[in-house]
Amino acid sequence: MNKRRFLLATLALGASAALALTGCSSERGGDTGSDSGSEATGGFDAGATIGVALPDKTSENWVLAGQLFEDGLKDAGFKADVQYAPATNTVAEQQNQIQAMVTAGAKVIVIGAKDGKQLSTQVEAAHDAGAIVIAYDRLIENTEAVDYYVAFDNFKVGQLQGQALLEGLDSRADHDAPYNVELFSGSPDDANSAVFFNGAMDVLQPKIDDGTLVVSSGQVEIAQTATEGWKAENAQRRMDSLLTSSYGDKTLDGVLSPNDTLARAILTSAEQAGKPLPVVTGQDSEVESVKSILEGKQYSTINKDTALLVEQTIKMIQEAQEGKDVSVNDTEQYDNLVKIVPAYLLDPVIVTKENAAEAYKNVPSLLAIVEAAK
Numbered sequence: 001m002n003k004r005r006f007l008l009a010t011l012a013l014g015a016s017a018a019l020a021l022t023g024c025s026s027e028r029g030g031d032t033g034s035d036s037g038s039e040a041t042g043g044f045d046a047g048a049t050i051g052v053a054l055p056d057k058t059s060e061n062w063v064l065a066g067q068l069f070e071d072g073l074k075d076a077g078f079k080a081d082v083q084y085a086p087a088t089n090t091v092a093e094q095q096n097q098i099q100a101m102v103t104a105g106a107k108v109i110v111i112g113a114k115d116g117k118q119l120s121t122q123v124e125a126a127h128d129a130g131a132i133v134i135a136y137d138r139l140i141e142n143t144e145a146v147d148y149y150v151a152f153d154n155f156k157v158g159q160l161q162g163q164a165l166l167e168g169l170d171s172r173a174d175h176d177a178p179y180n181v182e183l184f185s186g187s188p189d190d191a192n193s194a195v196f197f198n199g200a201m202d203v204l205q206p207k208i209d210d211g212t213l214v215v216s217s218g219q220v221e222i223a224q225t226a227t228e229g230w231k232a233e234n235a236q237r238r239m240d241s242l243l244t245s246s247y248g249d250k251t252l253d254g255v256l257s258p259n260d261t262l263a264r265a266i267l268t269s270a271e272q273a274g275k276p277l278p279v280v281t282g283q284d285s286e287v288e289s290v291k292s293i294l295e296g297k298q299y300s301t302i303n304k305d306t307a308l309l310v311e312q313t314i315k316m317i318q319e320a321q322e323g324k325d326v327s328v329n330d331t332e333q334y335d336n337l338v339k340i341v342p343a344y345l346l347d348p349v350i351v352t353k354e355n356a357a358e359a360y361k362n363v364p365s366l367l368a369i370v371e372a373a374k
Contacts (some may be wrong), residue, residue: 043320046078046321047079049078049105050079050317051081053101054084054085055113056085056086061284062112064307065306069110069313070082076317081101085097094111094115094119095121106126108132108317108321111133113135113138115190120142120145123146124145136309137151138190142337148341149341149342150344158200158203160302161256162200165181165200165299167352169279172279177212179213180252181213181214181253182217182254183204184225184255185222185258186258186259194222196283197225216246217242227258232265233265236268239269251276252270254278255278260284260285260298263280263282285366286301293356294369294370299352300351301351302350303363308346312327329344330342330344
C-alpha cells in the first residue's frame with residue numbers, strides 16, 4: 001500500500017484500525033528527505049497581514065506557537081493577526097475567526113485546525129479572496145483550498161512511540177514477555193490522531209500478533225482507544241475503567257499514550273489505584289512530563305521543536321510573499337480525501353531520561369530542567 005492510499009485509510013476514521021493497518025508496514029513510498037518546491041505564487045506586499053488561527057491554549061505547544069508567530073511574523077515585516085479558539089467553544093469560533101481574517105484581507109492564513117473536517121467553507125472563502133492557506137500541524141480535510149501543510153512527520157512520531165514502548169518494556173519490566181499493554185489514541189476530530197496511532201501500530205501490531213504484547217481489554221481499534229478532545233480527564237476515566245475491568249489480578253506493564261497530557265493522566269490513574277506504574281509513552285515535551293521522565297515515572301516523550309515548525313512556516317510565507325517556489329519536501333503522503341497537499345515535514349526526536357540532555361541541548365528551558373535534575 002503506498003502512502004496516498006494508506007492515508008486515505010487513516011483519514012477514514014470509521015474504518016477499523018486493523019483494516020487501516022493491513023499491509024502498511026514499511027511501504028510508505030516516496031522521498032520525504034529532499035526539498036522540492038510548489039509553483040511560485042505571484043507574490044504580495046511585504047507588510048501584508050498574515051492570519052494565524054490556532055485551536056486553543058490547552059497545550060503548552062499551542063501557547064508557545066502563538067507567541068512565536070507573533071514575534072516571528074513581526075520580525076519578518078508582516079502584520080500578525082494571531083487568534084485562538086477558546087477550548088470551551090465549538091469549532092464555530094475558529095470558523096468565525098478565519099472568516100474575519102479573510103474579510104480583513106489577510107494574504108496568508110495559517111490554520112492549526114480545531115476540527116480539520118469542518119473548515120472547508122472558510123478556507124474556500126480564503127482562496128476565493130486570493131489568500132494562501134497553510135495547514136499547520138493538523139491537516140485540513142475535504143477541500144482543494146489547502147495550499148500547503150507544515151508539520152512534523154506524524155507517522156514517524158507514532159513509530160517512535162511504538163518503539164519507545166517496546167524498549168521501555170524490555171528495560172523496565174521485572175519479567176520476560178508476554179507484556180500486558182493498553183492503547184490510547186487522540187481526539188477523533190484531529191486528523192493527526194489516526195496517523196499517530198497507525199504509526200505506532202506499524203511497530204506494535206506484529207508484537208501483538210506474535211504474542212509478545214497482550215492487550216487484555218481487547219481494545220485495539222482506534223474508535224475504542226480514542227480520547228475525546230485530547231482531555232486528560234477522559235483519558236484518566238478510561239484508564240480507571242480499564243484497571244478495574246481488566247487488571248484486578250494482573251499487572252499492566254505498558255501503555256501507548258499519544259501525548260504528554262494523556263500520559264500524565266494515565267500515570268495518575270495507576271497511582272490512585274495503587275498499581276505499579278506502567279511504561280508510558282508521550283509526545284510534546286511538556287515541562288511536567290519532562291520532569292516526570294527525569295523522575296523515572298513517564299518513560300518517554302517526543303520532542304517536536306515548536307520553534308523550528310514556526311520558523312519553517314514563516315519561511316514558506318516569505319517565499320510566497322517574494323513570489324518564489326514555496327519549499328516542500330513531501331508531495332505524496334498527505335491526502336485530505338480531495339487532494340494530495342504539498343507538505344514540509346520535520347523530523348521528530350524520541351526523548352528518554354538517558355538522552356534528555358542531548359535532545360534538549362537547543363531548548364534552554366528544558367535543558368535547565370535536565371541539568372537541575374542531575
